[in-house]
Amino acid sequence: MTDEIQRFGQQDIKILKREPLYSGFFNMVKYAFKHKLYKGGWSKVIEREIFERGHAIAVLLYDPVLEEFVLIEQIRMGAVATSESPWLIEVVAGIIDEGETAENVCRRESLEEAGVEIKHLTKALSYLSSPGGTTERLHIFVGEVDATQAQGVHGLEYEGEDILVHRVPVQQGLEWIEQGVVDNAATLIALQWFALNKEKVTESWLNE
Structure with missing residues (x-):
């Protein structure tokens, strides 16, 4: 076909x-x-x-016990021209450097940007960000975390990162799609994929 x-x-x-x-x-x-x-x-x-710009990962951090997402907020220069605020609600993300695996980047970035360790990791899908103008392919994952460990401000100072962590109830996170609170592609796609595949993901974690 x-x-x-x-x-x-x-x-x-x-x-x-x-x-x-x-x-x-x-x-x-x-x-x-x-x-x-x-x-x-x-x-x-x-x-x-x-x-x-290379290729990247985005990982939706989810606590199945508390039914919460761990999301982050940071400034994005590309959002200044069209957004009410350039501080965006996002999933953890990062560029895959030479010699790294996508899974390793998920775990590294989750610690750097949100201060949490991933227990289980599930690949969701990958997509081309904007193939008319960039070669970037983004790999989306869902990671199991303990949301009680998520708090404060994170990021690498030498990269100018200033990242605020949020614990968000699942229902609220999904409602943010319709409300336009979340309007960046990786986060929208990760949340929508999760809504369609939640049971499959949590069952796979129980069997690992």
Whole structure:
């Protein structure tokens, strides 16, 4: 079925040129490429600037005993232009550095950003953040934690992080989707996936 829907693959695009434009905390690269057309033949040469920030994880921290999420709040410069407040309610997240596994990053970031240790970890899904402009793929997880350990302000000072921890009842967290309190993609997707798969996740933790 997948082959019938997606008729083209990696062999149907030709990368003609890769030109680095900027290298800093993130990178910007200009690509020139051609690709096969649905009507047959090949496209003209297309140029696109692509934001390359690596790949990342996002982990929804959940206490099944207290029925609470552990969420965080921090400032996001990208939210200034369109948000009532650039301080966003989020799940724990972090970039996967070279040599790290996604699971290791989940555990490291949960300690750094929320001060809690993950007991069990379940992979939910992965998705492309914005494939028209960036190569980033985000891996979503759900992690079991003890919410009573979640409190205070966290983050790495040398990275300028100032992260406030919140304990949020599950029902409230899900209501925040409809209320627009949560409006960033990773957190929305993680909460919605949890709402659909809660029983499956908690049962798998009991059997580990």
